[in-house]
Amino acid sequence: MDYKHYICVFKSKNMAVYMLTILERLGHKNFQLISTPCGIKAGCSYSIKFSNMRYFTIIEREAIKIGAEIEGVYLAERRNGRRIIKKVII
Numbered sequence: 001m002d003y004k005h006y007i008c009v010f011k012s013k014n015m016a017v018y019m020l021t022i023l024e025r026l027g028h029k030n031f032q033l034i035s036t037p038c039g040i041k042a043g044c045s046y047s048i049k050f051s052n053m054r055y056f057t058i059i060e061r062e063a064i065k066i067g068a069e070i071e072g073v074y075l076a077e078r079r080n081g082r083r084i085i086k087k088v089i090i
Contacts, residue, residue, distance in 0.1 A: 004076065005049055006052075006074065006075055006076070007047045007050070008047055009036055009041055010068060011042055013046050017033065017046060018068070019059065023048075031069065033049075049072075056089070071082040071090065072089060073088050073089035
């Protein structure tokens with residue numbers, strides 16, 4: 001089964017948790033907190049997962065408001081049983 005989603009990586013674990021809290025308070029249900037894949041960033045970190053790139057504008061707008069630094073946005077796909085992750089922004 002093929003699928004794809006996007007992963008927004010923040011400078012710190014706490015910033016990702018805080019950003020998800022803000023998004024949920026604003027009523028957004030399209031985001032999920034996940035462990036950052038090791039292929040993206042080593043160590044214990046969290047990122048925000050979302051299904052459509054247009055949702056990134058919401059994250060970006062709120063990140064600017066609170067001064068959160070986004071390290072990058074990645075597209076994660078599974079094709080023919082293989083996981084492929086590539087950077088798409090920043």
